[in-house]
Amino acid sequence: MKGHPExxxxxxxxxxxxxxxxxxxxxxxxxxRLIEHGFKGSHIVVRGNEITIEGTExxxxxxxxxxxxLLLEQGQGxxxxxxxxxxxxxxxxxxxxxxxxxxxLRSSRGRAVRPKTAGQKAYTDAIADNIVTFGIGPAGTGKSxxxxxxxxxxxxxxxxxxxxxxxxxxxxxxxxGFLPGDIMAKVDPYLRPLYDALYDLLEPEGAQRLLERGTxxxxxxxxxxxxxxxxxxxxxxxxxxxxxxxxxxxLTRIGFGSKCVVTGDVTQIDVPGGRSGLPRLEPVLGxxxxxxxxxxxxxxxxxxxxxxxxxxxxxxxxxxxxxxGS
Numbered sequence: 502m503k504g505h506p507e508x509x510x511x512x513x514x515x516x517x518x519x520x521x522x523x524x525x526x527x528x529x530x531x532x533x534r535l536i537e538h539g540f541k542g543s544h545i546v547v548r549g550n551e552i553t554i555e556g557t558e559x560x561x562x563x564x565x566x567x568x569x570x571l572l573l574e575q576g577q578g579x580x581x582x583x584x585x586x587x588x589x590x591x592x593x594x595x596x597x598x599x600x601x602x603x604x605x606l607r608s609s610r611g612r613a614v615r616p617k618t619a620g621q622k623a624y625t626d627a628i629a630d631n632i633v634t635f636g637i638g639p640a641g642t643g644k645s646x647x648x649x650x651x652x653x654x655x656x657x658x659x660x661x662x663x664x665x666x667x668x669x670x671x672x673x674x675x676x677x678g679f680l681p682g683d684i685m686a687k688v689d690p691y692l693r694p695l696y697d698a699l700y701d702l703l704e705p706e707g708a709q710r711l712l713e714r715g716t717x718x719x720x721x722x723x724x725x726x727x728x729x730x731x732x733x734x735x736x737x738x739x740x741x742x743x744x745x746x747x748x749x750x751x752l753t754r755i756g757f758g759s760k761c762v763v764t765g766d767v768t769q770i771d772v773p774g775g776r777s778g779l780p781r782l783e784p785v786l787g788x789x790x791x792x793x794x795x796x797x798x799x800x801x802x803x804x805x806x807x808x809x810x811x812x813x814x815x816x817x818x819x820x821x822x823x824x825x826g827s
Contacts, residue, residue, distance in 0.1 A: 509556055512563035514570075516550040521573050525566070532584050536562065539588040565591045571598040582803075586618055589800050595619040606650045606657075608702050614650045620801035621647060627793040633752070633761045635740075635782065638797025641808040644764040645738050649698040652734040655760065656716070662732040663715065666695040667751075669722040669742045669772070692719050695738060722747055731756035740765035741772070741779045748778030768815070 516522060526533040526547065537545055543556030554562045565587060569579060575598075577583075587597040600622040606614045616622040621643055628634045628651050636644040652664045696719060699708050711717040722743065737743070737751055740763045755761050763779075770777045783794050799812045 510559045512559040514552040514566045568597045618801040620797045624795045631793040632791040635794045636764045641802040642797040648762040661734045664717045665735045729756045732758035735761045743778040745778040
């Protein structure tokens with residue numbers, strides 16, 4: 502084989518068994534076309550169960566196919582979103598098979614909850630390895646859902662005695678005053694996303710029993726004041742809407758045998774006056790042993806792909822506005 506001046510190479514991948522080929526390439530080869538589109542300038546030829554790749558990125562594409570075969574052999578299905586994510590991982594020298602087969606929990610419907618991106622895997626690993634983990638990133642990156650899944654897993658494994666899910670009720674003044682009912686009824690709309698994740702992961706009856714017993718508590722952040730939380734898995738969601746004083750109050754509630762996850766999106770600060778307790782924490786706490794900060798980005802968005810495009814568009818617009826102002 503003659504070498505190209507730009508080190509064009511040829512790589513062959515032998516897929517073990519023709520039965521994997523349709524799942525690997527997609528109906529009418531649509532997954533194959535996505536891979537070709539993801540690596541411009543490469544040429545892929547399929548004959549039987551042999552894939553030949555030529556181009557400057559041939560080795561990387563060969564590794565991608567090998568990783569995809571591993572996923573299929575472990576019973577994973579592949580769709581267009583999986584292909585987009587795995588291409589991104591391989592370009593970042595991350596193993597898709599290592600990321601996508603790491604099971605966090607089985608939901609009440611028997612569905613495996615797994616990280617879907619390298620960033621999500623780093624986030625779940627950080628939660629496992631640290632006492633306090635900050636998950637910071639845009640909407641749709643799975644920050645809250647994965648934290649609740651890991652909390653349920655810790656409760657089921659008897660690593661903690663209870664789960665505490667909390668959020669700041671930002672508009673605790675006039676808007677809440679117009680809502681009917683007692684204080685819990687008034688803050689319930691703010692806590693609803695946490696309930697949604699809980700009911701998705703547990704049988705509704707089981708979740709309700711745990712809530713009634715106090716094994717799982719869902720409460721506004723104000724309810725944390727004056728308490729010490731031992732052997733608990735505590736999640737503070739929407740932490741960008743805490744004040745610095747509230748954040749300090751919350752972090753000093755952590756007791757023995759507890760684990761804490763703080764999630765937030767610093768682009769969505771609604772706290773009055775913009776005095777958020779989240780953005781300037783990393784320089785203060787980043788060197789403290791047992792505390793980790795994980796930053797998720799648009800590559801970690803696992804909602805409809807348009808959400809990632811929206812996040813990207815906002816980032817570009819904000820960058821352009823920042824450039825004009827400087």
